[in-house]
Amino acid sequence: MSDKPKLTKEYPINLDDYPDDGIFEIRLEPNSEDFCSKTGCLRLLIVHQGKYHVIENKCGHFGVPLSNGELRGNEIVCAEHGISFDLDTGEVVNRPYENCDPIKILAIKKKGRMLYLQET
Numbered sequence: 434m435s436d437k438p439k440l441t442k443e444y445p446i447n448l449d450d451y452p453d454d455g456i457f458e459i460r461l462e463p464n465s466e467d468f469c470s471k472t473g474c475l476r477l478l479i480v481h482q483g484k485y486h487v488i489e490n491k492c493g494h495f496g497v498p499l500s501n502g503e504l505r506g507n508e509i510v511c512a513e514h515g516i517s518f519d520l521d522t523g524e525v526v527n528r529p530y531e532n533c534d535p536i537k538i539l540a541i542k543k544k545g546r547m548l549y550l551q552e553t
């Protein structure tokens with residue numbers, strides 16, 4: 434279990450700033466109450482098949498960035514070894530390798546064209 438504090442601030446994302454499909458790096462602005470560094474937290478916004486997800490940009494296997502991953506239905510497939518993660522739960526879908534953790538998913542509230550994020 435991590436000792437890092439959870440994000441306590443909501444982070445707004447305007448969907449008008451992003452295309453209708455793809456994986457986009459987003460940087461959450463740091464605040465004094467969360468674990469973001471002085472440069473902020475890099476996360477991935479995924480817009481796919483009319484759904485929205487925000488995940489940590491870190492594979493649960495060896496921690497490589499998932500920004501180079503491929504979207505397949507409701508899953509992201511890591512480009513390194515092909516492990517798939519469910520975008521709603523973060524759970525590993527296929528298990529070709531041992532020692533793979535789920536990925537971290539951020540909770541989203543959608544209001545109009547705005548998403549509001551809060552780490553859970």
Ligand code: FES
Nearest residue numbers: 492494495511514
């Ligand atoms: S590092 Fe992502 S599947 Fe191995």
